[in-house]
Amino acid sequence: MLISKSQIKLITGLQQKKYRDKYGLFVAEGPKVISELIQSGMIPEMFFASETLSVAGSSAILITPGELQKISMLKTANNSLAVFKTPKVSPIQTRGLIVALDAIRDPGNLGTIIRLCDWFGVSQLVCSTDTVDCYNPKVIQATMGSIARVQVNYTNLSEFIQQSDLEVFGAVMSGETVYECKLPSEGILVMGNEANGISVALEQQLNHRITIPRFGELQATESLNVATATGILLSEFRRLTGK
Amino acid sequence: MLISKSQIKLITGLQQKKYRDKYGLFVAEGPKVISELIQSGMIPEMFFASETLSVAGSSAILITPGELQKISMLKTANNSLAVFKTPKVSPIQTRGLIVALDAIRDPGNLGTIIRLCDWFGVSQLVCSTDTVDCYNPKVIQATMGSIARVQVNYTNLSEFIQQSDLEVFGAVMSGETVYECKLPSEGILVMGNEANGISVALEQQLNHRITIPRFGELQATESLNVATATGILLSEFRRLTGK
Numbered sequence: 001m002l003i004s005k006s007q008i009k010l011i012t013g014l015q016q017k018k019y020r021d022k023y024g025l026f027v028a029e030g031p032k033v034i035s036e037l038i039q040s041g042m043i044p045e046m047f048f049a050s051e052t053l054s055v056a057g058s059s060a061i062l063i064t065p066g067e068l069q070k071i072s073m074l075k076t077a078n079n080s081l082a083v084f085k086t087p088k089v090s091p092i093q094t095r096g097l098i099v100a101l102d103a104i105r106d107p108g109n110l111g112t113i114i115r116l117c118d119w120f121g122v123s124q125l126v127c128s129t130d131t132v133d134c135y136n137p138k139v140i141q142a143t144m145g146s147i148a149r150v151q152v153n154y155t156n157l158s159e160f161i162q163q164s165d166l167e168v169f170g171a172v173m174s175g176e177t178v179y180e181c182k183l184p185s186e187g188i189l190v191m192g193n194e195a196n197g198i199s200v201a202l203e204q205q206l207n208h209r210i211t212i213p214r215f216g217e218l219q220a221t222e223s224l225n226v227a228t229a230t231g232i233l234l235s236e237f238r239r240l241t242g243k
Numbered sequence: 244m245l246i247s248k249s250q251i252k253l254i255t256g257l258q259q260k261k262y263r264d265k266y267g268l269f270v271a272e273g274p275k276v277i278s279e280l281i282q283s284g285m286i287p288e289m290f291f292a293s294e295t296l297s298v299a300g301s302s303a304i305l306i307t308p309g310e311l312q313k314i315s316m317l318k319t320a321n322n323s324l325a326v327f328k329t330p331k332v333s334p335i336q337t338r339g340l341i342v343a344l345d346a347i348r349d350p351g352n353l354g355t356i357i358r359l360c361d362w363f364g365v366s367q368l369v370c371s372t373d374t375v376d377c378y379n380p381k382v383i384q385a386t387m388g389s390i391a392r393v394q395v396n397y398t399n400l401s402e403f404i405q406q407s408d409l410e411v412f413g414a415v416m417s418g419e420t421v422y423e424c425k426l427p428s429e430g431i432l433v434m435g436n437e438a439n440g441i442s443v444a445l446e447q448q449l450n451h452r453i454t455i456p457r458f459g460e461l462q463a464t465e466s467l468n469v470a471t472a473t474g475i476l477l478s479e480f481r482r483l484t485g486k
Contacts, residue, residue, distance in 0.1 A: 108351075112468055119467055121458035149459065179482045215364035215481050216392065224362055225355055228474040231467070235475045238458050239422045 002061050003048060003071070011046070011071040011083060017133045024086045026135035030078035031055065036145020042084050049080035073137045086135055092126060092153050094164040096186055097237055100126045100157055102202055103193040104226060107132050111142020112227035113191070118146035120234040121242075125150055126188075128157045161188060161205045168207045170198050171229055175209030178236050185241035191230050246291060246306050246314070254289070254314040254326060260376045267329045269378035273321035274298065279388020285327050292323035316380045329378055335369060335396050337407040339429055340480055343369045343400055345445055346436040347469060350375050354385020355470035356434070361389035363477040364485075368393055369431075371400045404431060404448045411450045413441050414472055418452030421479050428484035434473050 013019035014027050025045060028034050035055040038044065049060035050068045060080055069077045092098070099122050104110050110132050117125050125134075132139065134152040161168055169183070170190040190206065192198035198206075212224060212232050224232075256262035257270050268288060271277050278298040281287065292303035293311045303323055312320045335341070342365055347353050353375050360368050368377075375382065377395040404411055412426070413433040433449065435441035441449075455467060455475050467475075 112471060115468065116471060118459050119455075119457050144465075212362075212478065213481075213485070214362055215485050216361050222387075224474070225358065228355060228359060228471055231471040231475050232478045235455065235478065238456075242456070242458050 003063050003067050007046065008067075008071055011081070012073075014083065015073050015137060017136070020086065020133070020135050025083050026086055026140060027073070027081060027083055027137050028140050029072060029074060029081045029137070030141070031080055033141060033143075033145055034080055034082045037082070037084060037148050040145065040148030042087070042148055044082040044084055046083040047080070048082070050077070051079050053080055074141075087148075089151060089153055092124060092155070092160065094166055096124065097122050097234075098124045098126055098166065098188045099230065099234070100128075100160070100188050100190045101131050102128050102157055102190060102198050103196075104131045104191070106194055107136045107138035108142050109194065109225070109227045110134060110136075111139040113230050114139070114143045114150050114152065115146045116227070116231050116234055117150045118143075120238050122234065123149070123151060125152045126157065126160055127152060127154050129154050157190070158202055158205065161190075161202070164188065168205060169210050169233075170203060170206040170208070171233060172198065172203070172206075172209045172211060173223065175211040177213050178210045178233060179213070181208065181210055181236075183237045183240045185237075187237075189230075189233060189237065191226055191233075194226055245304050246310050250289065251310075251314055254324070257326065258316050258380060260379070263329065263376065263378050268326050269329055269383060270316070270324060270326055270380050271383050272315060272317055272324045272380070273384070274323055276384060276386075276388055277323055277325045280325070280327060280391050283388065283391030285330070285391060287325040287327055289326040290323070291325070293320070294322050296323055317384075330391075332394060332396055335367060335398070335403065337409055339367065340365050340477075341367045341369055341409065341431045342473065342477070343371075343403070343431050343433045344374050345371050345400055345433060345441050346439075347374045347434070349437055350379045350381035351385050352437065352468070352470045353377060353379075354382040356473050357382070357386045357393050357395070358389045359470070359474050359477055360393045361386075363481050365477065366392070366394060368395045369400065369403055370395060370397050372397050400433070401445055401448065404433075404445070407431065411448060412453050412476075413446060413449040413451070414476060415441065415446070415449075415452045415454060416466065418454040420456050421453045421476060422456070424451065424453055424479075426480045426483045428480075430480075432473075432476060432480065434469055434476075437469055 047060045050065045053060040167187040281299045290303045293308040296303040410430040
């Protein structure tokens with residue numbers, strides 16, 4: 001056995017936030033995500049694979065498919081799993097374009113939004129404390145390695161916005177059409193919870209209420225998915241102010 | 244027992260495409276999706292719930308939570324499940340804005356794209372025959388009822404494009420920046436497979452190769468998720484030509 005019982009216990013524990021916080025570790029699965037993290041300068045604390053595998057100078061310890069399945073959080077394990085140290089988070093710099101998430105609950109949505117921030121050059125993502133943990137394994141799988149390039153802070157959003165002097169934009173159901181807005185190169189874009197949108201208190205702190213117009217029939221779908229909406233809005237910010 | 248063994252067998256069979264095709268039926272779960280389908284004029288062939296439930300004149304047959312779990316494809320069943328007839332698909336009208344999907348495999352992506360088409364008033368979605376089935380239960384759950392308002396055809400994409408006289412746009416990794424393109428109100432937008440993009444043969448049929456520019460560092464995420472990219476491109480088409 002090249003993986004010990006205590007390692008198995010530690011790794012499966014990391015599916016829970018309290019153990020990720022306690023040990024300052026998180027899990028990534030599959031060669032694609034693992035190699036993106038390693039290439040971004042992260043060094044795996046542990047690295048296991050069910051076949052011979054070496055990524056950018058890090059070699060995996062060979063274990064059986066059964067052992068890999070035991071430590072995997074996937075229904076069907078990929079061929080590899082690595083454990084990384086949670087990077088230190090720097091204090092938020094209130095400049096540039098910042099995305100702020102209010103109570104996003106779905107790990108897939110958060111992962112997709114991190115990937116979108118990476119694509120559109122948004123290096124800071126600020127989350128309310130009740131947003132899903134960015135080191136949740138499902139988030140890590142959805143980010144495809146972007147987590148290494150986007151800084152994610154958890155804080156009281158209302159206080160953060162109050163202390164910042166950036167203009168604050170929020171995505172709402174009936175605001176100004178985003179295509180007609182003057183979007184700046186610096187600012188905060190607030191995206192709300194999947195079911196309830198931006199909380200009432202936070203909505204009062206917005207300087208601009210913006211909306212992606214609907215072009216379908218009146219009875220069309222009642223809202224866009226929050227990750228899709230974030231993508232469209234970031235595209236608009238960058239179209240108007242980007243290089 | 245208000246649900247028979249043969250009904251249980253039929254409904255669980257509908258998780259597989261061959262039985263959906265054989266019986267011309269599909270399954271939707273949860274009051275939100277079911278009510279959107281009923282409100283769009285679809286009539287449930289069967290409608291079960293584990294609590295008293297009536298939607299727009301259709302009343303569910305009350306069954307036990309255990310029975311509902313047995314017929315559900317969800318890990319944890321919602322409170323209701325309905326079976327609908329697969330609607331007849333009309334022939335494709337080669338006018339307006341049409342989205343064409345080349346070998347999309349992930350049900351969540353297809354569901355999100357159907358919802359996006361609904362939002363942006365795209366009433367026709369044309370899929371290659373190897374795209375995931377739009378009546379797959381995971382697709383139905385992700386569409387949130389939009390499946391009732393977007394017509395989905397499966398066909399040979401290459402032949403369809405050849406026979407149409409619409410301009411053909413395709414999302415590629417290094418094409419013309421979409422923000423600088425003249426996008427028409429009518430045309431075909433081709434989106435490619437999650438891993439491989441648009442197939443080589445189909446790429447040769449494109450009139451315009453368009454790209455969502457990346458604003459992050461060089462090492463940023465290698466591509467956008469196909470559903471997110473579809474959302475951004477549809478937003479651009481409608482921004483330029485919409486009402």
